[in-house]
Amino acid sequence: MLDDSALDKLFRTARTQNAWTAKPISDDTLREIYELAKFGPTSANSSPARFVFLRGQEAREKLLPALSAGNVAKTMSAAVTVIVAYDPAFFEHLPTLFPQVDARAWFAGNAALAEETAFRNGTLQGAYLIMAARALGLDTGPMSGFDRAIVDRAFFAQTGWKSNFLLNLGEGDPAALFPRNPRLTFDEACLIL
Numbered sequence: 001m002l003d004d005s006a007l008d009k010l011f012r013t014a015r016t017q018n019a020w021t022a023k024p025i026s027d028d029t030l031r032e033i034y035e036l037a038k039f040g041p042t043s044a045n046s047s048p049a050r051f052v053f054l055r056g057q058e059a060r061e062k063l064l065p066a067l068s069a070g071n072v073a074k075t076m077s078a079a080v081t082v083i084v085a086y087d088p089a090f091f092e093h094l095p096t097l098f099p100q101v102d103a104r105a106w107f108a109g110n111a112a113l114a115e116e117t118a119f120r121n122g123t124l125q126g127a128y129l130i131m132a133a134r135a136l137g138l139d140t141g142p143m144s145g146f147d148r149a150i151v152d153r154a155f156f157a158q159t160g161w162k163s164n165f166l167l168n169l170g171e172g173d174p175a176a177l178f179p180r181n182p183r184l185t186f187d188e189a190c191l192i193l
C-alpha cells in the first residue's frame with residue numbers, strides 16, 4: 001500500500017490549480033506522464049485517448065478562440081495545456097492491442113458503440129493522465145469550458161480525433177486556490193449491497 005504522503009499527493013492535498021508559476025515541463029516529463037498513464041485499464045485494451053500537448057505560443061494561440069473567458073488567463077499561463085481527445089476510429093488498432101479475438105469487428109460498422117466506447121475509455125484515460133501527472137509531482141487543472149467544435153476544426157481536421165476536455169499542467173500558484181469544497185460522504189455517494 002502507498003504511504004500517507006503518496007496518498008496526500010495523489011488525492012487528499014492535491015488541488016485543481018487556477019494559476020501557475022513560470023516553472024517549465026520538459027518533453028521527457030511529458031513522455032514519463034504518458035508512460036504511466038498508458039497502463040490504466042480500458043475496455044478490450046482499446047486505448048482510444050489521444051493527447052496533444054500544447055506548449056508553444058503558436059499552439060496556444062490556436063486554442064485561444066475556443067476557451068471560455070474564465071479559462072483564458074489560467075490556460076495561457078500554464079506550462080503545458082493538454083487536449084485530452086479520443087480517436088473515434090480507435091478500433092483500427094485492436095488487432096494489435098487485443099489480438100486474442102477479432103475485437104475490431106465489434107466496433108467497425110457500429111458507430112454508436114464505437115463513440116460510446118471511445119468517450120468512456122478516453123475519459124478514463126484522461127483521469128489516469130491527471131493521476132500520473134500528480135504522481136510525478138505536477139499540478140493539474142482540468143477544464144470543460146471550451147468550444148469542442150472550434151478545437152476539433154483547429155487541431156483535428158486531418159486526424160478526425162475529437163476533443164473531450166483540456167488539462168493544464170505545471171506548478172500551481174497556491175495563492176489563487178479557492179477554499180477546498182466539501183465532497184459527498186460515503187453514505188451519500190455509495191451503497192454496499
Ligand SMILES: Cc1cc2nc3c(=O)[nH]c(=O)nc-3n(C[C@H](O)[C@H](O)[C@H](O)COP(=O)(O)O)c2cc1C
Binds near residue numbers: 016143144145146180
Ligand atoms: C472535467 C472537468 C471540467 C472542469 N472544467 C473547469 C473549467 O472549465 N474551468 C475551471 O475553472 N475549472 C474546471 N474544473 C475544475 C473543477 O471545478 C475542480 O476540479 C473541482 O471543483 C475540484 O476542485 P479541487 O480539486 O481543488 O478540490 C473542471 C474539472 C473537471 C474534472
